[in-house]
Amino acid sequence: MKDSTIPTLLGIAIILVGIIDGALFIKNSQIFKISAANQNKPENVRVSNIGERSFTVSWTTQERSLGFVRWGVSSMSLSKTALDTIKNTSYIHYVNVGGLSPDKKYYFKINSNGADFDNNGLAWQLNTAPAILSKPESNIISGNVLTQYGSPAQDVLVYAVVGGGSFLSTLTSSNGDWVIPISATRTKSLDSYVLINDSSTPIEIFVQSGTEVSSAQMYPSSAKPAPPMVLGKIYNFRSTPLQDLGEIPKANIYLPTIQ
CATH class of the missing domain: 2.60.40.10 (Immunoglobulins)
Structure with missing residues (x-):
């Protein structure tokens, strides 16, 4: 009788230990999932x-x-x-x-x-924007983005605001090249197109990689193509030379975010 009781008590103890370990594992797993989700949380969400x-x-x-x-x-x-x-x-x-x-x-x-x-x-x-029957004549700007080591910056976000209008964007190619059709720029209300003068309409460009940014001011006439932009630098292609910065620059452009 005594011999049969000991294995039973031992079995119960093993089951209890297993339940406790399982609960701790689930708890730790939940913490891990929450942490992982936070690290993957979208930031700088923009339309x-x-x-x-x-x-x-x-x-x-x-x-x-x-x-x-x-x-x-x-x-x-x-x-x-x-x-x-x-x-x-x-x-x-x-x-x-x-x-x-x-x-x-x-x-x-x-x-x-x-x-x-x-x-x-x-x-x-x-x-979405309302339909407009009359489309403006095609007008395209382009440029190139480089890393601080002089290599092409691939899959980098390039944002543009033309004449204070709606927000445009594109991705750089494998060669660091970017192209944006600025003739598609609408007013902020989206009900009309921005009138663009190649020599006087201001353009603000903001470039964002995973950890570095760059920004530039230019006119359409100086962006066909624009001079290369290096991540970590701020440019004024309208009048002043580039600025070398020891830290990541703050963008000159106001980027609307929907977070």
Whole structure:
């Protein structure tokens, strides 16, 4: 009788230890997941290139991650997805959302490494631009971005504000090149196009990599193409030479953020 009791008590003890260890493992796993989610949280969320049938969402993350955008015409039904232009894990994320209707409200959330993120409990929202029958003549600016070591800066965000109008953006190519059709610039209300004078309309450019930025002021005539921009420097291509900075510069351009 005594011999059969000892294994039973021992078995119960082993089970209790297993339950405690399991609880600790689950607790630690939850902490790990929360920490990982915070590191993958989208930062510097910005909407640009708002047109009649499309818009662009860009953001950065503290860790390399994969991302996409869930979107729809209702905040309660984000049933469609748009994938990141950058296919590999990255600190930079750039998603084009297309196939939309003019002058219509859309909602979206960002998925980063499998977790959905929103705007403090609500989906982000925006209105597409109203339809305009008469389109302006094509006007394109371009340039090149280099790292501090002189190599091409690939997959870097380039933002532009032309004549105080709506927000434009693009990504650099594998050669560090960028191209932006400034003729697509609308006023902030999106109901008309900005009138552009190549010799006098101010352009502000802001470049953002994972850890470094650069900014420049120019006119359209000096951006066809613009002189190369090196990350970590501020430029004025209108009149003054570049400034060498020992730290990451603050942008001269006001970048609207929707965080």
